[in-house]
Amino acid sequence: MERVPILKIGDILLVSIQIDMEDQVALQLQEDLADRIVATGCHGVIIDISALDIVDSFVGRTLATIAAISKVLDADTVVVGMRPAVAITLVELGLSLPGIRTALNVELGMELLARERSEDDEEPADEGDDIETPAVTTP
Amino acid sequence: MERVPILKIGDILLVSIQIDMEDQVALQLQEDLADRIVATGCHGVIIDISALDIVDSFVGRTLATIAAISKVLDADTVVVGMRPAVAITLVELGLSLPGIRTALNVELGMELLARERSEDDEEPADEGDDIETPAVTTP
Numbered sequence: 709m710e711r712v713p714i715l716k717i718g719d720i721l722l723v724s725i726q727i728d729m730e731d732q733v734a735l736q737l738q739e740d741l742a743d744r745i746v747a748t749g750c751h752g753v754i755i756d757i758s759a760l761d762i763v764d765s766f767v768g769r770t771l772a773t774i775a776a777i778s779k780v781l782d783a784d785t786v787v788v789g790m791r792p793a794v795a796i797t798l799v800e801l802g803l804s805l806p807g808i809r810t811a812l813n814v815e816l817g818m819e820l821l822a823r824e825r826s827e828d829d830e831e832p833a834d835e836g837d838d839i840e841t842p843a844v845t846t847p
Numbered sequence: 848m849e850r851v852p853i854l855k856i857g858d859i860l861l862v863s864i865q866i867d868m869e870d871q872v873a874l875q876l877q878e879d880l881a882d883r884i885v886a887t888g889c890h891g892v893i894i895d896i897s898a899l900d901i902v903d904s905f906v907g908r909t910l911a912t913i914a915a916i917s918k919v920l921d922a923d924t925v926v927v928g929m930r931p932a933v934a935i936t937l938v939e940l941g942l943s944l945p946g947i948r949t950a951l952n953v954e955l956g957m958e959l960l961a962r963e964r965s966e967d968d969e970e971p972a973d974e975g976d977d978i979e980t981p982a983v984t985t986p
Contacts, residue, residue: 713898715897717957726852726863758852758854813854
């Protein structure tokens, strides 16, 4: 059975989908990716679909499932490299890939992940400050 | 016809080979890669073959050709992700991939390229100093 390779680059796992996403391939990819996220502690997943001519509802669902699994494992997912024709067809089919973030290419996807990660890191600290400040001024 | 996507990450072009390297696919990849090197000015090419069960003499030759073309265009090539079984078979077949550098995975490949690039940058400067120094002291 064919397997989609998962490449680790820094804090990110990169998947380039080039083969047809049949049932078994999709399931295997979900499993492999979950294993790799846990094994590596990576916080970001980039899925490149620039080789795909068609993204049907099954592929769309697979991408959404991968994003959901990654999210539970504390990793963000970005789908990159969508061809213009694929985007047009997706919208015409009424599939707008809800819950999936996209970027034009791998580099922009990496930037997006880095930005979100740094915002995530900052937020709890900010909230902590906000809560503390009034507590100090009240008495 | 199927095409192997080429992903740009910083100064490096990344190719993940997952489909059978037939004649046309290999030729197209060589052409696409040469075009992208020229268009982006990238200095490194990483070819991931972790999805390949078999590397025969044709694939070996294709990799060597890609490395040679890249070299002419001032880009270094590293083949990464070779499976242990593939390495064993290659040597048993008498194919040792001459002229192709390898690394275990994409990250190590990137390190190798970065190291070579920085050495290349240093060398001409060092030689320049060596040549200048006697020229200054002679008169």
